[in-house]
Amino acid sequence: MKIVVLKFGGTSVGSTIRIKKVAEIIASYIKKKYKVIVASSAMSGITNDLVKKAKEISNDFLADEYDVLVSAGEQMSCSLIAGRLNHLGYKSRSWLGWQIPILTSGAHSASRIQKINKKNIISYLKSGGIPIVAGFQGINSQNRITTIGRGGTDASAIMLAKFFNAEKCIIYTDVDGVYTTDPKTISKARKIKIISYEEMLEMASLGAKVMQPHSIQDARLNRVNIDVRSSFIKSSGTLITKRKNISNNKIIRGVSFTKNDAKVTLIGVKDKPGIAAAIFEPLYKNSINVDMVVQNISSNGKETDLTFTIKSEDLYKTERLLKKNKKISFRKIIVDNKVSKVSIVGVGMVTTPGVTYRMFNALAKKNINIIVISTSEIKISVLVNRKNINKAVSALHKEFNLEN
């Protein structure tokens, strides 16, 4: 069977008008002789409303029942999609997690799909039916409803594609793909036709609207090719696949950036083994995510300067935690809440010398000062003054020929 898995996100099924549109999209694959398995999210707004109700009931709402509550959202959207397909003359029905079943493990609200029973769906596909699978949900060994903690309905779609060995897994959403950089900021941004999982993961700041990093990682681990496209406009999307499937590897795939960073520098830190752990442990315990870290070599071997970046909104809490941290001593703390990170991402840079030089040179030519540098195998990030961010992104986008 030539199977395609289609996933529709919350905005794609956000109204009955949208659901009618989605039914047409599904029908178009049937006309192309595909066997279609659909995974749907809840209509946008529904889940938030249910979560609000749970909060009103208890500030510590039981996770077991939370899953029962929110999973009702996908139940509704799936029945509406199936209802519309029947209206159009197609055989279709909703399949809830317990009906397939989709077996999960792990805690409530944080479950992962372990197994999808294929028998019922295969037999339904063979009968000519279009199964509309409720995303985000499964059941555990106690026959209770669970929800998928990471990736939600994206994870459901990826696992469906894996278990049914689907030819394609298409994620329909409200953006039409991944761009070389943010099109709202840089008008010359171009849609990326094909991108590797690794690049996509590093482009997270741009791709977050497209797919959560967890789901990209899931797709990578399960070798599922993901086609991201819009359910709102008809256009080709972006294919996320493994490196080997990409022939025309550009050196740089895209330029990503964040806007809400803050920089913290500790001057004259007493340098001793375990000092970095002593600094970062309380931040980690308070859910503060530390991004770039640079430690200068201490000249006298006794003191060091340490710089790191965090999200702007965590700055106040971070300063407080550092100052009351009895395990460390430093002379001075300098903070800067007006910095941004810009990164170039591309698997091609591993095999291409001079990428770093070209990046720094392009920024220098625009008189943009680099505050901190951090590199990985397929990404180089620099911290710049926030006022320079658009200029920096433009310069790099042009330097690495992403405009055409």
Add this chain to the structure above:
Amino acid sequence: MKIVVLKFGGTSVGSTIRIKKVAEIIASYIKKKYKVIVASSAMSGITNDLVKKAKEISNDFLADEYDVLVSAGEQMSCSLIAGRLNHLGYKSRSWLGWQIPILTSGAHSASRIQKINKKNIISYLKSGGIPIVAGFQGINSQNRITTIGRGGTDASAIMLAKFFNAEKCIIYTDVDGVYTTDPKTISKARKIKIISYEEMLEMASLGAKVMQPHSIQDARLNRVNIDVRSSFIKSSGTLITKRKNISNNKIIRGVSFTKNDAKVTLIGVKDKPGIAAAIFEPLYKNSINVDMVVQNISSNGKETDLTFTIKSEDLYKTERLLKKNKKISFRKIIVDNKVSKVSIVGVGMVTTPGVTYRMFNALAKKNINIIVISTSEIKISVLVNRKNINKAVSALHKEFNLEN
């Protein structure tokens, strides 16, 4: 086990504030050492919203999927109630139709409960848990969600009470019981403490807000005593039970009435066998409900006058159907859209002579003309001019000592 089944209707769980109140009511039974099984409706408004969405999707929405859609409503309310009970320190969980399971037969959206598997719930009750059962839903032999066509969550509660041999089945609603007549119209109306199924069925016009006739019939057939009370105010309700359980049988239990009747009289109908059927068949086929029927004996054996009542809103359609009915002939049609039916109901009247006389006399004393009379074993109904209805109800309410 001393089991009580508590049913909460849509308005009773209509908001998270109401659900908190419902959790307190449930807890009060636990404190009285009852094992409690709860059956809940969807939050008021939710089902209507889902039905509206189904209509937007298709004017002929597939019944299978309609059941999947609307059953999500009870799933939500049950998880919220269970969540609140846990918040208060009680062990509680939602039980959906498929988890028990509640097995139904019959068509989608019109299913009836055939069997409730007791094992899971009994074991949960024994563990000290409070099961919150999703009302209105079950599954069929194909493992698909079904909804109960007649009585909805009332039917679920009644069947739970039957299968678990509950000591009590309490229907919590937004009215506090059944009254001797409409308290909004007659200030001297009194709450009825105990009423037989049969009387309750005949009081349908008053009791409709309390319970649907279908559910009363279900309760009667399954010998389940129903206690109807309010979840909004603390007061005793009305017990609906079998005649034999009622010791102080009053002659008359209540005075019911309708306001929107219309009377149709056909003068000079050609009297021949099957004429009544010929008159009423087209009405029946057009879903027009004929209530009281009186046929005068024809003096010459060739013609007769026929009078019947229908709902006011059906009058225009009825006239049209009668006039174009080729199977009948009559000289004249007289209609009156300003009539009302008033009925006295009570199992005691069977064994008490003179009830009819007392009724007619009480009305005569108030100069109220009786247009049509119709009687059953436990009910006498008369048609009066609508302007006399309040006066008629008051007179009968007083005549049969219902004020105290």
